Amino acid sequence: xxxLVGQLINLLAAILLMLSFAMISQRRILSLIHLFTAQxxxxxxxxxxxxxxxxxxxxxISAGITLLLKVIAIPLLLHRVITRLDVxxxxxxLINIPMTMIIGIALVIFAFNLALPISKLSVSLARGTLxxxxxxxxLSFMMMITRSKAVPQVIGFLSMENGLFFAATSATYGMPMxxxxxxxxxxxxxxxxxxVFLFHIREQFDSLDISHLEKLKED
Amino acid sequence: MTGLGAFSQLLEIVxxxxxxxxxxxxxxxxxxxxxxxxxxxxxxxxxxxxxxxxKESVVAEHASPLFRGxxxxxxxxxALACAIIPTLSTDLPLSPAADAIALVGLFALARVFIxxxxxxxxxxxxxxxxxxxMLIGFLAEPALLMVLFSASLISKSTSLTTIVExxxxxxxxxxxxxxxxxxxxxxxxxxxxxxxxxDNPATHLxxxxxxxxxxxxxxxxxxxxxxxxxxxKLFAYSCIGLALFFPWGIAEAEAPLAxxxxxxxxxxxLAIGGALLALLETLSAKMRIFRVPEFLATAFLLAVIGMLxxxxxxx
Numbered sequence: 001x002x003x004l005v006g007q008l009i010n011l012l013a014a015i016l017l018m019l020s021f022a023m024i025s026q027r028r029i030l031s032l033i034h035l036f037t038a039q040x041x042x043x044x045x046x047x048x049x050x051x052x053x054x055x056x057x058x059x060x061i062s063a064g065i066t067l068l069l070k071v072i073a074i075p076l077l078l079h080r081v082i083t084r085l086d087v088x089x090x091x092x093x094l095i096n097i098p099m100t101m102i103i104g105i106a107l108v109i110f111a112f113n114l115a116l117p118i119s120k121l122s123v124s125l126a127r128g129t130l131x132x133x134x135x136x137x138x139l140s141f142m143m144m145i146t147r148s149k150a151v152p153q154v155i156g157f158l159s160m161e162n163g164l165f166f167a168a169t170s171a172t173y174g175m176p177m178x179x180x181x182x183x184x185x186x187x188x189x190x191x192x193x194x195x196v197f198l199f200h201i202r203e204q205f206d207s208l209d210i211s212h213l214e215k216l217k218e219d
Numbered sequence: 220m221t222g223l224g225a226f227s228q229l230l231e232i233v234x235x236x237x238x239x240x241x242x243x244x245x246x247x248x249x250x251x252x253x254x255x256x257x258x259x260x261x262x263x264x265x266x267x268x269x270x271x272x273x274k275e276s277v278v279a280e281h282a283s284p285l286f287r288g289x290x291x292x293x294x295x296x297x298a299l300a301c302a303i304i305p306t307l308s309t310d311l312p313l314s315p316a317a318d319a320i321a322l323v324g325l326f327a328l329a330r331v332f333i334x335x336x337x338x339x340x341x342x343x344x345x346x347x348x349x350x351x352x353m354l355i356g357f358l359a360e361p362a363l364l365m366v367l368f369s370a371s372l373i374s375k376s377t378s379l380t381t382i383v384e385x386x387x388x389x390x391x392x393x394x395x396x397x398x399x400x401x402x403x404x405x406x407x408x409x410x411x412x413x414x415x416x417x418d419n420p421a422t423h424l425x426x427x428x429x430x431x432x433x434x435x436x437x438x439x440x441x442x443x444x445x446x447x448x449x450x451x452k453l454f455a456y457s458c459i460g461l462a463l464f465f466p467w468g469i470a471e472a473e474a475p476l477a478x479x480x481x482x483x484x485x486x487x488x489l490a491i492g493g494a495l496l497a498l499l500e501t502l503s504a505k506m507r508i509f510r511v512p513e514f515l516a517t518a519f520l521l522a523v524i525g526m527l528x529x530x531x532x533x534x
Contacts, residue, residue: 007393010532014395017524018402025517098516105523112531128532 040070136163249497276439289336348432365522399525
């Protein structure tokens with residue numbers, strides 16, 4: 001039974017990785033938010049399973065917080081933001097998706113290589129998934145680099161936090177409750193501040209393209 | 220080689236030849252229902268084949284023997300492919316003849332001949348179709364190979380029967396790598412069988428057609444063979460998918476009773492798969508031809524990630 005739960009966790013980890021790649025190649029902002037919601041839901045399921053398999057009730061609480069925050073609250077907030085910014089149907093022109101994907105594969109290989117010795121030392125149930133969590137973090141990082149619009153960058157940031165959370169769950173069965181609550185609050189405050197920023201960027205430059213921020217002077 | 224083995228081999232080939240047009244008709248019916256059209260009869264593909272076989276075959280004046288021979292070669296390749304994929308039983312005398320890699324080679328052989336034949340007559344549409352077909356083919360093949368490799372990493376063999384035996388008769392286990400490979404395989408088979416996001420099987424609009432452009436010059440019995448081969452290809456791909464990802468119900472060697480059960484199970488699985496394919500086709504819109512490399516690169520990437528995950532998580 002425990003073995004089957006372990007395999008289910010592995011499966012969820014693979015789905016997380018797949019969603020990360022889907023986010024990299026997604027052009028539409030609305031679909032991006034849907035993908036982010038799905039990622040959060042997968043994360044909740046994985047956390048509940050780890051909690052069940054290792055008999056650690058505090059993981060249920062952190063799964064609950066994740067559910068409230070990343071599956072319900074933040075997607076709702078993002079939906080409101082893109083409706084008010086009127087970028088709901090925006091399609092971002094991404095250059096060279098196949099190239100980004102190949103870099104993505106290289107990142108995944110790098111992360112797996114890095115995690116392999118660590119997971120050999122570990123005895124935890126989901127030790128194999130550390131590499132996947134690391135790969136998710138790196139992929140979200142790359143998404144933040146390759147995007148030029150502000151909203152996808154915010155989503156990249158949030159998805160990076162998802163990867164970190166998953167790494168913590170799989171490697172050490174979750175962080176202490178205080179840390180977890182702190183991070184949850186940080187993310188919530190972060191998204192609120194970023195939301196305000198988005199409106200300001202928009203007001204200043206009439207566009208959400210952050211390449212405008214590179215100029216120091218007004219011309 | 221046992222008598223039962225030979226029997227199940229024969230049964231498999233006959234069943235593939237007979238059921239393949241039915242699968243096509245079944246998918247067309249579902250497509251029509253889902254799009255609020257009235258559906259053609261379930262047996263429409265058989266009627267079409269019958270009509271075409273009775274018609275005179277008109278061949279262009281400057282056609283070389285290659286043009287006449289290609290339909291037979293393509294049909295033969297597809298029939299052999301259907302014979303080596305374990306659909307009913309894993310006890311197949313023909314299956315040592317070709318493993319997973321050779322199977323991909325068989326599909327490639329058929330593709331090369333149909334493309335050469337399309338260019339042979341020298342019409343612009345044929346050449347256009349052939350080029351597009353090769354573009355899709357050279358991107359889809361590596362992805363298909365990677366999918367098959369992910370499955371063979373689990374069973375440590377590239378022989379299709381061994382793969383199916385290991386996957387079907389194991390303790391219940393979930394392989395994350397197969398989940399990734401499954402998504403990649405779906406994308407590849409949509410591209411390879413000229414289904415909607417890549418090519419529309421029902422279109423005759425010049426600028427968008429791929430498969431139809433290839434066979435535009437054929438008529439009569441040649442066209443019938445090619446249409447039948449296209450049905451067989453779809454059937455073969457469905458069976459590979461079922462064998463790799465849903466292998467339950469396929470009979471082992473020395474089990475005549477299981478063979479009896481295997482047939483209704485296979486038909487049920489194909490019926491569900493066909494309906495799902497029609498749903499997928501209805502939900503998605505055809506993409507521009509320049510988006511296809513992106514689509515197939517994603518499939519390749521997912522298959523590679525599947526392999527990597529398999530190595531990381533140890534199967």
